[in-house]
């Protein structure tokens with residue numbers, strides 16, 4: 494760690510705090526290409542764990558992985574009118590290859606609906622070929638003007654699920670199912686609670702029939718769109734002639750869904766859990782779950798403490814060998830740093846549990862366990878330290894979700910609210926505001942223009958208020974639905 498200067502406090506400048514944590518916890522770095530980022534091993538380690546968990550969940554719901562090319566013929570993007578309108582402004586286009594102008598320019602994929610449904614059209618003949626359930630892990634490129642590490646970069650890593658079904662209802666069920674998978678992952682693994690619901694017409698994916706989203710609250714009370722799932726209807730099937738023979742012998746267009754989450758989730762994790770000491774990583778996703786820091790003064794003490802620390806590390810799990818079902822443990826034997834400096838560094842990196850071990854602890858046959866989430870310390874007998882650490886990691890995982898959920902609820906506003914009060918909230922510290930909406934896009938656009946807040950979702954039933962709002966926040970006409978408003982990343 495090059496820099497031991499204190500972080501900018503979150504309350505002072507959340508955005509500066511975020512950049513400092515990402516850089517100093519060594520999750521990512523700026524690249525020589527403007528707007529791109531380098532994901533460093535500690536950041537990539539989180540992504541690998543996210544990938545593994547999600548991949549298992551996708552496979553458990555019947556999906557298989559495949560890979561489609563990075564380059565898409567430019568004409569493909571033009572086949573679905575809304576899709577090209579949505580994505581054309583931010584595409585990168587290759588016009589030359591091998592020193593020659595290409596006959597047809599190639600778009601570097603901003604998303605892969607077009608090329609994947611063109612292939613599905615070749616593979617699907619009859620209703621017996623459906624459903625077709627595919628996922629791809631890949632990088633995509635969107636030429637963004639204003640970029641932020643992990644949150645918005647020119648190139649990012651993601652997964653995109655693409656499916657084809659025989660009926661609207663099956664596609665709808667799939668889109669909803671995958672939204673649920675995302676929610677389970679975000680809450681169960683990331684300890685990041687989300688509100689799920691449907692996007693309005695103006696916020697839906699370019700080319701979709703309906704878009705569903707998981708929206709998480711960051712510590713500056715802004716929303717992060719953490720994952721989306723789309724029922725694409727028959728729009729892409731029509732554009733790419735993706736038809737199938739029905740059971741009764743007719744011909745029909747297939748119904749598609751697509752759904753994705755990206756390395757943006759790492760930014761969400763930082764902004765949900767980080768504190769003024771740095772990162773806090775939920776144990777299930779932490780590349781290192783436990784760090785052991787030996788404490789000594791004399792050479793004689795050092796020999797004893799190192800020996801015991803190595804014994805504990807071996808009993809918990811060997812970080813280097815990565816044995817399955819063992820803990821991910823690191824042993825910090827550096828002799829050039831004082832314990833305090835090591836604590837500071839591992840706190841910055843967000844390691845969930847620190848084990849402190851000194852000569853006096855050894856005399857008592859114990860070590861001290863320190864939680865990263867609360868800073869609380871507890872002694873653990875060296876005879877039972879394995880079980881104690883495992884139990885502690887589990888309770889940290891749960892406590893982090895509880896804390897994040899309580900934080901979100903404390904900054905959610907429900908019930909009758911005037912537009913003036915709403916503006917005051919959005920100009921001030923922000924919130925998730927649940928309010929009525931008449932369904933008119935003009936009201937939605939006016940509020941966005943005046944306050945920068947948008948309808949994040951029309952929330953699913955379990956998130957709606959017990960007393961539904963009766964009037965539109967903006968025009969005061971009768972409300973047709975409850976909307977979740979917030980400023981967003």
Ligand SMILES: [Zn+2]
Pocket residue numbers: 930931932933936965966967968969970
């Ligand atoms: Zn209205």
